[in-house]
Amino acid sequence: MEDKKSQGIVDRIWNILTSIKLAVVVFTLISVTSIAGTLIQQQVEPERNIKMLTKVFGDSAPAVFKVINAMGFTDMYRSWWFLALLFIFAVNLVICSIDRLPGIWKLAKTPIRPIEPEIFKSMIVRPQIQVKGKLEDTVSSVTAELKKIGFSNVLTDGKSGQIYSEKGRYSRLGVYVTHLSILLIMMGGIEGKFFGFDGYLALPEGGTASSIESRDGSKIPLEFSVRCDDFDVSFYDDTDTPKSYVSNLVVIENNKEVLKKQISVNDPLRYKGVVFYQASYFFNPDNIANSKFKMKVYAQGAGSSQDVSVGLDQSFDVPGTKIKGKVVDYSPAVGIDNKTGELFTYSNQMNNPAAFIEFSEAGKTVHKQWVLKRFPETWKTPFGSIQLLDIWGVQYTGLQVRKDPGVWLVYLGCLFMAVGLYAAFFMSHRRIWVHVAEEKGKTTVTVAGSANKNKIQFDQKIDSLTKSL
Amino acid sequence: MDSSQLFGIATIAYILAMVAYIAYLAFKNSTIGSIATTITIAGFVSHTIAFFVRTAEFLEVGQMGIMRAIPLTNLYESLIFFVWCIILGYLVIEFKYKTKSFGAFITPIAGMTLAFIELSGIHKDIHPLVPALQSNWLLSHVTMSFLAYAAFAISFATAMMYLAVTTEKKKDGAYIFWTTTLGVFITILAAMCIDFFAFKIAASRPESFIKSYLFKATFRSSSGIVVLLSTIGLGAIIYAVYNYGHILKKVITSFNLSKDVLDDLTYKSIAVGFPVFTLGGLIFGAVWADQAWGRYWSWDPKETWSLITWFVYAFFLHARYLRGWKGQKIAIVAVVGFVSTIFTYLGVNLLLTGLHSYGAQ
Numbered sequence: 001m002e003d004k005k006s007q008g009i010v011d012r013i014w015n016i017l018t019s020i021k022l023a024v025v026v027f028t029l030i031s032v033t034s035i036a037g038t039l040i041q042q043q044v045e046p047e048r049n050i051k052m053l054t055k056v057f058g059d060s061a062p063a064v065f066k067v068i069n070a071m072g073f074t075d076m077y078r079s080w081w082f083l084a085l086l087f088i089f090a091v092n093l094v095i096c097s098i099d100r101l102p103g104i105w106k107l108a109k110t111p112i113r114p115i116e117p118e119i120f121k122s123m124i125v126r127p128q129i130q131v132k133g134k135l136e137d138t139v140s141s142v143t144a145e146l147k148k149i150g151f152s153n154v155l156t157d158g159k160s161g162q163i164y165s166e167k168g169r170y171s172r173l174g175v176y177v178t179h180l181s182i183l184l185i186m187m188g189g190i191e192g193k194f195f196g197f198d199g200y201l202a203l204p205e206g207g208t209a210s211s212i213e214s215r216d217g218s219k220i221p222l223e224f225s226v227r228c229d230d231f232d233v234s235f236y237d238d239t240d241t242p243k244s245y246v247s248n249l250v251v252i253e254n255n256k257e258v259l260k261k262q263i264s265v266n267d268p269l270r271y272k273g274v275v276f277y278q279a280s281y282f283f284n285p286d287n288i289a290n291s292k293f294k295m296k297v298y299a300q301g302a303g304s305s306q307d308v309s310v311g312l313d314q315s316f317d318v319p320g321t322k323i324k325g326k327v328v329d330y331s332p333a334v335g336i337d338n339k340t341g342e343l344f345t346y347s348n349q350m351n352n353p354a355a356f357i358e359f360s361e362a363g364k365t366v367h368k369q370w371v372l373k374r375f376p377e378t379w380k381t382p383f384g385s386i387q388l389l390d391i392w393g394v395q396y397t398g399l400q401v402r403k404d405p406g407v408w409l410v411y412l413g414c415l416f417m418a419v420g421l422y423a424a425f426f427m428s429h430r431r432i433w434v435h436v437a438e439e440k441g442k443t444t445v446t447v448a449g450s451a452n453k454n455k456i457q458f459d460q461k462i463d464s465l466t467k468s469l
Numbered sequence: 470m471d472s473s474q475l476f477g478i479a480t481i482a483y484i485l486a487m488v489a490y491i492a493y494l495a496f497k498n499s500t501i502g503s504i505a506t507t508i509t510i511a512g513f514v515s516h517t518i519a520f521f522v523r524t525a526e527f528l529e530v531g532q533m534g535i536m537r538a539i540p541l542t543n544l545y546e547s548l549i550f551f552v553w554c555i556i557l558g559y560l561v562i563e564f565k566y567k568t569k570s571f572g573a574f575i576t577p578i579a580g581m582t583l584a585f586i587e588l589s590g591i592h593k594d595i596h597p598l599v600p601a602l603q604s605n606w607l608l609s610h611v612t613m614s615f616l617a618y619a620a621f622a623i624s625f626a627t628a629m630m631y632l633a634v635t636t637e638k639k640k641d642g643a644y645i646f647w648t649t650t651l652g653v654f655i656t657i658l659a660a661m662c663i664d665f666f667a668f669k670i671a672a673s674r675p676e677s678f679i680k681s682y683l684f685k686a687t688f689r690s691s692s693g694i695v696v697l698l699s700t701i702g703l704g705a706i707i708y709a710v711y712n713y714g715h716i717l718k719k720v721i722t723s724f725n726l727s728k729d730v731l732d733d734l735t736y737k738s739i740a741v742g743f744p745v746f747t748l749g750g751l752i753f754g755a756v757w758a759d760q761a762w763g764r765y766w767s768w769d770p771k772e773t774w775s776l777i778t779w780f781v782y783a784f785f786l787h788a789r790y791l792r793g794w795k796g797q798k799i800a801i802v803a804v805v806g807f808v809s810t811i812f813t814y815l816g817v818n819l820l821l822t823g824l825h826s827y828g829a830q
């Protein structure tokens with residue numbers, strides 16, 4: 001008695017889990033909550049969402065926000081209930097597939113066989129045709145024609161008089177390969193979540209770090225350290241449209257430089273499973289004390305040049321003269337007011353770096369000039385040309401750092417999905433039986449067959465078969 | 470000739486083709502039918518050449534190689550490519566199903582969209598690629614996504630026609646559904662046109678224009694009266710479509726489109742669109758995101774909406790395969806799928822912020 005009852009419950013749960021209804025409910029719940037998740041901004045300061053909610057709820061917005069926040073909607077893709085929904089979806093997918101797989105597996109495993117005359121009759125796709133020639137000739141021409149329309153393995157059964165072949169039997173499994181791929185991707189996601197990490201690293205030019213900051217602000221140590229030698233943004237012509245962001249990174253392990261790479265947005269650095277992506281950059285004037293103005297100074301008339309690297313308010317010699325130069329001011333993005341002609345800083349990013357250089361002879365200031373990195377016409381001075389190469393040290397590179405040991409499963413899943421979908425949508429299981437018989441000196445041919453998809457195309461193939469016979 | 474002149478030729482061709490297709494339906498004269506097809510093909514060829522010319526122009530400006538010169542980086546270019554995909558899909562249907570009846574629907578949509586792009590003065594300048602888009606994945610990810618969007622658009626059109634042809638009574642849920650959907654679509658288009666005429670001066674770039682001014686002249690106006698009038702307008706349009714839907718039905722019925730062909734086309738377009746969307750949109754997108762951002766899935770609004778769209782179409786396919794859904798029920802699912810597609814394509818970029826808001830700066 002006890003057994004029967006428990007079995008009843010198991011069966012009932014199984015029935016619920018295999019039901020399409022559950023799938024539809026979970027699909028709908030995931031979709032609807034996801035929509036909410038795109039409307040409510042995720043992982044941002046509360047003010048931004050409260051501001052948005054005010055438009056709808058007016059004064060009660062902060063209260064509404066509290067409720068939404070408590071329910072996890074402000075970080076919902078990580079909330080327990082959303083993950084639970086994804087889990088139920090996965091379980092449902094597995095169980096639905098298991099429920100239907102054995103039948104399909106049998107179909108996919110069993111090779112084609114000659115069929116009984118009654119079944120043959122029910123599957124006839126073309127009326128009987130009569131052909132000239134002997135039975136054996138017809139058999140060989142049918143075989144040849146079948147090969148022509150794509151059936152490579154043609155079998156003949158003398159007893160039933162059937163020539164038969166099939167194609168794409170395994171394409172029936174395409175749906176299951178696709179389902180499996182979804183599970184692989186989810187497994188990859190879980191593995192990455194549990195055995196990987198994800199964080200951010202801001203490095204000034206010249207800075208070194210051996211740990212990164214995780215999303216919740218805690219430090220994640222690395223097995224090695226990373227140094228940023230240089231960061232640079234380049235722009236399209238005279239615009240402020242960025243062309244590329246690059247960081248020159250060096251990996252240091254046991255006090256040795258083991259890897260050097262210039263990374264850009266679509267080209268990260270990988271070392272020991274940890275990947276560094278170029279994510280952002282910013283300008284930080286607080287670091288000016290450790291910064292260097294890198295310049296190329298061309299002596300008047302001469303073709304030779306000299307590299308100069310000085311800090312703010314440090315002097316340098318202008319070659320071939322007795323003049324000393326000194327950077328007394330700088331701007332990350334210098335602009336000119338069109339009306340007043342005054343200079344100002346128009347951006348807090350290093351869009352148009354400039355150095356203000358004071359020239360002096362025997363302690364007396366003789367000339368002052370702005371030199372702009374992006375505009376060569378500003379490089380010319382009365383004492384030779386000064387090219388500003390970089391204000392090095394005030395720019396930070398923002399790196400997205402990740403270790404994801406599950407990513408190969410995700411890629412494998414993607415591959416499975418591509419293969420599975422191809423099989424499911426663009427291939428079909430086609431079976432064909434051609435009955436050839438000799439009656440009263442005439443040879444008759446009857447074609448039976450079936451295709452589980454793309455029936456029209458199959459029909460056209462049969463057309464070409466019967467026509468050429 | 471530059472690309473915009475060639476696009477102009479395509480626009481004119483599609484509008485002429487519309488006239489020819491309507492004449493063909495009216496007179497059932499096969500010569501007129503052939504002329505209509507010829508004009509459409511001519512337009513399509515010009516459209517295709519224009520696309521390549523623009524690629525060449527892009528190549529010259531961007532200097533980043535052919536893989537990164539695909540002119541599909543802003544709304545202007547994507548709309549033009551979308552129209553190209555739809556015409557391609559239409560021509561395939563015309564030759565496979567040997568019916569010219571859809572031409573009278575598709576060519577005006579194509580012609581009008583191109584003409585609207587032209588008249589609106591949407592920025593045609595070529596903008597070089599921002600660093601995030603400088604990847605060889607751009608080509609496959611974006612083109613395949615748009616091919617899928619176009620396939621879904623065709624399934625939407627055939628599903629709506631199916632609903633129009635098969636509904637009998639005004640009390641039918643399906644009748645109310647298709648007339649309301651059509652009414653809302655017409656209202657949104659009308660509201661966007663009003664925005665456009667009201668704020669034309671501000672249109673320096675299409676994305677920022679629509680982003681800041683969408684529905685500002687109607688539903689989001691600062692004046693309460695305008696909002697009220699717009700809402701009444703919405704109601705009136707829906708009611709008008711609801712009330713006169715039978716006329717549309719008569720027009721579509723007179724085109725001799727069998728409902729089985731419509732049902733089959735809805736399914737076929739989705740059966741093509743779904744795998745292309747999964748591979749090009751979701752998988753290639755995830756691989757690219759993994760390589761550029763270090764995350765294959767970020768639950769960014771665009772990703773989330775494409776997942777929702779994917780769910781709807783997956784539901785469509787399972788309902789059809791496992792439950793044998795046909796006819797009106799499945800047509801409604803196809804319509805819902807396309808509403809989600811539209812939101813993935815345009816709504817996300819125009820209304821929400823996220824990683825995919827390129828060109829909005």
